[in-house]
Amino acid sequence: MSGSGDEPVTLFGRSLHPGQADGHVLALEEPLSFWGGVDARGVIVDAHHPQRGVTVAGQVLAMQTGRGSSSSTAVLAELIRSGHAPAALILAECDAILVIGALVAAEIYGTSLPIVQLTDDDLARLRTGTPAAVLAHTAPHPATVIAKTR
């Protein structure tokens, strides 16, 4: 994809869960386990994580994949319920643990947290702090992330 720099570009991916969201990108340097890794307000509390203290709430959270416990499903659903979840998740690997959290929140609370799978290369182009717009159709149909890239 061309157009790096000031002009936003459109990255094409695959939807893992449908939804539409705007927010600022938070690109994680390492995978994050929601269980034991973020607190009830969405702040990263994992002592081993390089971005400890940063909040994921309302961000377009980009990471390679989730990590660790299957209880992350319940933690993500709870963050969605309480309004402290990321605005969208952008992953390079499909992570069923996180997809289920979004599916359950959709069933119970009518929310639609978009989860998008991009290639490794496109994921790596997302820059923390830049605005992004995410649109994901029903899985596994197409999804787009519009953002300024590196």
Add this chain to the structure above:
Amino acid sequence: MPGDDALILTAEEESMLAGEYGPATAMCMRLIVGVARATGAERLVPIESAHADGCLYHGIAGLEFTERLVSLGARVRVRTTLNVGSLDLLHPGLVRADPEVAENGRRLMDAHVALGCEPIWSCAPYQSGHRPAAGSHVAWAESNAIAFVNSVLGARTDRYGDFIDIAAGVTGRVPYSGLHLQRNRTAALVLDFSAVPTALLDDDVAWPAIGALLGDLAGTRVAALTGLPGDLHDGGVTEDRLKALGATAASAGGVALFHVVGVTPEAPTLDAVLGRGATTVPVTAHDLRRARDRLSSAATTSLDAVSLGTPHFSLSEFAALARELRDGLPFASSVDVFVSTSRAVLVEAQARGYADAVRDAGGRILTDTCTYVTPVLRDGIRTVMTNSGKWAWYAPANLGIDTVLGSLAECVASARAGRVVRDERLWG
């Protein structure tokens, strides 16, 4: 990245989705199908049983989801056992949960029972009579139970967790993907233990160390282990060792399947499980010592508590503990000793006198839950010794304490001495 929607459902599955089996089954089928579409599965597979982990309280969303299922009239279609909850229902004085967590945790446990699940309240369902046949498809949650049912029993489960576990129990289906597929069950990595001294492998503390090393080297990949002793018909010793190995490997790395060549059911020979292009890593006693040392965060020999039974203590582990206690010496009064187990195993341990041997020495027995997921240890406890690699991995972050990993015999000797006592000679 698979792009097209490749999923094909049977007529019965379409009927479930359409609501002909009721609104609860339709909702659960939407979850199963949603995950199948995300993972790119081409079909679903019927399961023979499930083990559900969603009964441990993590917040209101999980409670509302489960109570919604109950109100919609859901019942599980296949045998579904329950993992630990947030409370010890048999010994309510032992857990000091705050009132909201205690109330909601109890409601969550009750809701799972109302769905028709079996309240064994154990992370080791394979010790409470839930042992699927080799080759059967199941949907199990809880990382140690997943590793055990795949590796030691040879049944097939992918990694399941909260919500999808109960959805699988209600629909009797899971996506046909991941470790349900034979092609994903071959080893990408071989660890060779033939250079490790037999005396070290004969000590129970070697096995969580092996698990930590395996988790570190394999990550989420499947590995084959060669040069390890074992016989799954030896009365429980090998099962206990592989339980400790798998639980630690699942915690330290995300391992969901390992093969012990000549011991576990899918690996009569290395060739039977060897994947294309697999690499071999020779392991030394020194590697195992380093793995053990990473599971010990304490810098001193002072000791406040000992925690045994993560995953839940087996009957054979109770027998071994009773043997260590047979001379009748009590634990030091300064050291709290906890053993976590299932209520089914406790009944057997009670009948054989093992439980009384533990209590007579000053120990306390916890059921239905575990000492690292709910508040049990008293305030002020700083250093805890355990024979469990999984407990040692999670407790420092969950509980804010330091850990020391030791064998069962070392845990007993330390609890009596009131300080950490370990035999370093084995490790070379």
